[in-house]
Amino acid sequence: MQISETDVIVFFFQAEDGIRDFCLSRGLGDVYKRQVHGVGLNMSSGKLMGSNARCLAILSAFKVMIRDYQLPNNEIIRRDLEKKVEKAMNFLKKWRQANEGIQTAFSIIKKLIAIIPPDYPEDKSKEWLIEKIDDFIRIKIYGAQEEILVHGLKLIEEGDTILTFARSHIVETLLVKAWRQMEQEGKKGFNIIVVDNPPYYEGRGMVERLSQQGIEITYTLVNGVAYFLKKVNKIFVGASSVLCNGAVISRIGTAMLSCLAKSYRKPFIVFCETYKFSEKSQLDSLSSNELDDPKMLYPTKQNQEINAINLRYDCTPISNVDLIITEIGLIPPTSVPVVNREFKLSLIHI
Numbered sequence: 001m002q003i004s005e006t007d008v009i010v011f012f013f014q015a016e017d018g019i020r021d022f023c024l025s026r027g028l029g030d031v032y033k034r035q036v037h038g039v040g041l042n043m044s045s046g047k048l049m050g051s052n053a054r055c056l057a058i059l060s061a062f063k064v065m066i067r068d069y070q071l072p073n074n075e076i077i078r079r080d081l082e083k084k085v086e087k088a089m090n091f092l093k094k095w096r097q098a099n100e101g102i103q104t105a106f107s108i109i110k111k112l113i114a115i116i117p118p119d120y121p122e123d124k125s126k127e128w129l130i131e132k133i134d135d136f137i138r139i140k141i142y143g144a145q146e147e148i149l150v151h152g153l154k155l156i157e158e159g160d161t162i163l164t165f166a167r168s169h170i171v172e173t174l175l176v177k178a179w180r181q182m183e184q185e186g187k188k189g190f191n192i193i194v195v196d197n198p199p200y201y202e203g204r205g206m207v208e209r210l211s212q213q214g215i216e217i218t219y220t221l222v223n224g225v226a227y228f229l230k231k232v233n234k235i236f237v238g239a240s241s242v243l244c245n246g247a248v249i250s251r252i253g254t255a256m257l258s259c260l261a262k263s264y265r266k267p268f269i270v271f272c273e274t275y276k277f278s279e280k281s282q283l284d285s286l287s288s289n290e291l292d293d294p295k296m297l298y299p300t301k302q303n304q305e306i307n308a309i310n311l312r313y314d315c316t317p318i319s320n321v322d323l324i325i326t327e328i329g330l331i332p333p334t335s336v337p338v339v340n341r342e343f344k345l346s347l348i349h350i
Contacts (some may be wrong), residue, residue, distance in 0.1 A: 027307060035061035036088050039156045040095035049202060050169050050277065052141060055101045057074035059093060059137060062109060067194030071122045078116040078125075085109060090193050097290045101276040102247075108136055144273040146164045147327035149174055152271065153235075157326075158182060158235045160190040163225070163266075166251045168201035168238025170271045171342040179215050193218045195225050195231065197253040199310065203273050205218075222253045229264045239272040244340060248272075248334030252311050255285065258320035267322045270333075284316040294341055 039057045042048045048057055057119045065088060071077050092098070098106070112132050116125050131176050148170055156162065157177040164171050175192060182189045192210065194217055196203030208219050218226060235257070242248045248254070248270050282288055295309035325347040331339065 021049040028141070029061065034350060035064045035215055038091065041093050043096040045090070046200070049166075049200070049274055050238075051099050052145075052169055052273075054096075054099070055105055056137065056141065058089075058102055062088070063133055065134075066129050070125060076118050077120070078113050078118070079121055080112045082110060088241055092138055099276070100280075101273070104275050105166055109133065116157060126308050139274065140275040141229040142326035144275065145170055145173070146296065148271055148273065149177055151325050151330055153181065155177055155234065155269065156190060158187045159191065161193065161231050162190060162234050163228065163232045164206070164236045164238055165195045165203070165222075165257050166197060166238075168236075168271065170273075171236045171238050172206050174271070175210060175214050175215070179213060185252075189215075191216075191218070193228050193229075195222055195253075195257065197222045200251075202251070203343050222256065225257060226260060226264075229260055229266060232264075232266050235261050235266055235268050236300040237268070237270055239270050239276065240313060240326060241276045241278045241332070242270070242272050242336055243278050243280055243282050243315075244296055244337050245283075246321060246336050247282055247311050248316040248321055248324075249278075249282070250316065252285075252314050255316045255320070256315040258316045262320050268316075268320055269323045269325060270316075270321055271325045274339055276326060277340055278337055282315055283317075284349070285311060 005342060029033050039048070039054075039061045042057065045052055048054045062085060065085070066081070069081060069084065072080060091097070100138040109129075112129055116128075120128075152170075155172075162175070164175070179189055182346075192215060194203045194207050194210075196219065203219065207219050210217050218228065237248075237254055237257070239248050239250045243249065248258075250270075258268050269346075280288075290312040292310040292312055294310045297310045298306055298308040318333045324333055324336070326339070328339065
């Protein structure tokens with residue numbers, strides 16, 4: 001009996017943790033490596049939540065896969081390796097949908113594989129590919145985040161009240177760095193309000209990390225945010241991607257927060273690396289989205305007919321976005337097409 005990829009994924013969802021670990025340690029076939037299975041499992045279980053974290057994990061798995069790759073006889077490396085990498089990526093998409101950043105990274109890997117000369121040695125080809133993937137991580141992810149932090153620090157002033165939503169790694173790092181900088185300068189610091197949303201409650205992780213730094217936090221759920229907006233100076237949010245029409249795709253609840261920010265005339269500022277900028281356009285949250293387990297919203301009983309829809313993301317319109325902070329500077333959302341044209345062309349030259 002032949003077992004399909006879908007059967008494997010269903011088994012993983014239903015299996016106990018010990019069985020999953022055993023299967024990962026033994027491997028589930030010749031096509032996919034253990035690292036690829038591990039990333040898929042961590043994404044589906046919620047251990048990898050952020051867009052950057054998922055992209056880094058996938059790139060790391062591909063690096064191991066390329067390192068262990070062996071060219072079959074009578075094959076060309078750029079043709080055979082591209083097929084295997086694409087098949088592994090399609091397998092990962094069955095666990096969880098790929099966001100814009102992951103799709104950009106994957107397209108870069110395919111382009112790099114396609115330009116490998118046919119007569120180039122296998123070992124040298126693999127070393128070159130891994131080096132280029134490391135360059136992408138260093139420049140477009142870690143390097144971009146460092147530049148965003150530099151720009152973001154200029155926006156935070158002593159006595160500010162900053163509201164943030166759920167948990168964004170770049171926003172979290174910025175707040176910690178700004179707090180430490182003000183402490184060193186002998187300033188009194190600023191106030192932070194963390195707004196959270198079920199069913200993921202990612203904001204609790206941000207509260208925990210900021211509290212460990214000695215920072216006093218106000219925590220509330222999204223249904224109580226209107227009460228706090230009166231005293232807020234700025235709103236900082238992360239993004240899964242920024243579309244070419246200036247709309248922002250981010251965690252579910254961000255669009256509602258942006259509407260409230262606009263009604264209270266509070267600056268709504270988005271932090272996003274340019275590798276997550278998209279050439280696609282979207283006007284609503286339903287035409288393209290990611291569905292999660294509806295039982296997280298409403299645990300239905302047997303024979304109970306309730307259609308619960310658990311959306312991961314929503315679409316914040318360009319009219320509600322005041323500023324986007326990227327590694328190239330502070331830009332209005334109307335400049336996204338220019339960034340796509342001028343800066344994403346440089347990705348292949350990393």
